[in-house]
Amino acid sequence: MHQAGQETGFYTRGMSLLILGIESSCDETGVALVRSTGDAVPTLLSHALHSQIEMHQAYGGVVPELASRDHIRRVLPLATQVLTESGQTLADVDVVAYTRGPGLAGALLVGAGVACALGAALGKPVLGVHHLEGHLLSPFLSADPPEFPFVALLVSGGHTQLMRVDGVGRYEILGETIDDAAGEAFDKSAKLMGLGYPGGPALSRLAEQGDATAFKLPRPLLHSGNLDFSFAGLKTAVLTQAKKLGDELEARKADLAASTEAAIVDVLVKKTLTALKQTGLKRVVVAGGVGANRHLRAQLNAACAQNKVRVHYPELNLCTDNGAMIAMAAAMRLQAGQQEARTDYAFDVKPRWPLDAITAASVG
Numbered sequence: 001m002h003q004a005g006q007e008t009g010f011y012t013r014g015m016s017l018l019i020l021g022i023e024s025s026c027d028e029t030g031v032a033l034v035r036s037t038g039d040a041v042p043t044l045l046s047h048a049l050h051s052q053i054e055m056h057q058a059y060g061g062v063v064p065e066l067a068s069r070d071h072i073r074r075v076l077p078l079a080t081q082v083l084t085e086s087g088q089t090l091a092d093v094d095v096v097a098y099t100r101g102p103g104l105a106g107a108l109l110v111g112a113g114v115a116c117a118l119g120a121a122l123g124k125p126v127l128g129v130h131h132l133e134g135h136l137l138s139p140f141l142s143a144d145p146p147e148f149p150f151v152a153l154l155v156s157g158g159h160t161q162l163m164r165v166d167g168v169g170r171y172e173i174l175g176e177t178i179d180d181a182a183g184e185a186f187d188k189s190a191k192l193m194g195l196g197y198p199g200g201p202a203l204s205r206l207a208e209q210g211d212a213t214a215f216k217l218p219r220p221l222l223h224s225g226n227l228d229f230s231f232a233g234l235k236t237a238v239l240t241q242a243k244k245l246g247d248e249l250e251a252r253k254a255d256l257a258a259s260t261e262a263a264i265v266d267v268l269v270k271k272t273l274t275a276l277k278q279t280g281l282k283r284v285v286v287a288g289g290v291g292a293n294r295h296l297r298a299q300l301n302a303a304c305a306q307n308k309v310r311v312h313y314p315e316l317n318l319c320t321d322n323g324a325m326i327a328m329a330a331a332m333r334l335q336a337g338q339q340e341a342r343t344d345y346a347f348d349v350k351p352r353w354p355l356d357a358i359t360a361a362s363v364g
């Protein structure tokens with residue numbers, strides 16, 4: 001477990017660091033190398049990913065025990081791969097970063113255990129990262145990195161939040177989902193339509209051939225006046241519609257998919273605009289798996305252009321879980337003096353861990 005007083009204090013401002021990042025919170029093993037030089041935006045040297053989608057597909061969702069076992073098999077070969085690809089060796093690594101939470105406990109333990117064992121073997125400090133902060137900061141890895149402050153729309157499989165972000169570790173939650181996350185709404189609706197796992201990308205692909213106005217689906221909390229979301233009712237409405245269609249469902253599936261996607265995206269875009277209005281900010285950052293959704297990008301781009309707002313996304317391949325965002329968040333936290341790396345190599349994981357727990361404070 002983390003003990004007080006074991007921080008290294010090794011980082012001095014301006015130092016150049018090679019950071020190895022390990023992500024293992026769910027069904028993706030991600031490893032990456034990021035270079036942090038001075039106060040400049042850190043750069044990605046290489047990253048490698050193994051997705052467990054195929055393995056879990058047969059079960060219609062993630063099987064936690066299988067996920068943990070697969071992370072064990074994948075993580076070291078992926079680390080070797082990123083080192084080789086970037087012409088570095090383990091001895092060059094200055095810090096080992098890993099996802100400390102939130103996520104599946106067993107899966108997190110694999111990444112944390114491997115990271116701390118590597119750190120101890122190399123005599124290098126380690127740093128536990130919040131998975132959502134990784135998503136949040138992942139747009140800084142893009143060719144068009146944002147500048148603080150901005151509104152962030154964080155839309156993943158487990159979370160839907162609007163935030164005001166004033167700097168690294170300076171996050172104010174403006175609104176969040178009171179039930180299902182946006183990704184969950186995609187996944188559950190897709191499952192009801194027999195589209196398998198993971199549902200988001202499958203539903204989105206099918207939606208491209210459908211008519212988004214074919215079915216009237218609810219836009220929960222759209223006019224609630226606050227920035228909270230609710231997607232549980234949408235799933236029920238999709239189920240009711242699917243039942244009503246009966247034998248016709250197969251022929252109308254693309255229309256139902258397009259209508260579902262439109263309902264989710266509509267709420268996300270409208271609430272994001274409200275958050276921009278409320279904060280007076282002119283910049284928005286989208287992060288998390290649902291940020292890969294094409295319809296969301298198109299609608300948000302149009303709305304932002306109309307309102308003279310700059311919008312930033314992570315690179316498409318860095319929207320879903322990956323090691324690069326973990327190494328990046330570690331680099332930015334160190335640069336900002338928000339967190340120390342540690343050399344006690346004792347670790348815990350935090351399967352449930354609200355993002356505001358790491359706001360403007362070092363992680364204990």
Ligand code: KG4
Pocket residue numbers: 026135155156157158159182183184186187198199200201204288289290291292293294319320321
């Ligand atoms: O951020 P992420 O990889 O994992 C979590 O931290 O949860 O997000 C995964 C979620 C899943 O719900 C998946 O269905 C959704 O992101 N997703 C998408 C798309 N790609 C991934 N949803 C809609 N459209 C997509 N293109």
Ligand code: ZN
Pocket residue numbers: 131135156157288289320321
């Ligand atoms: Zn994620």
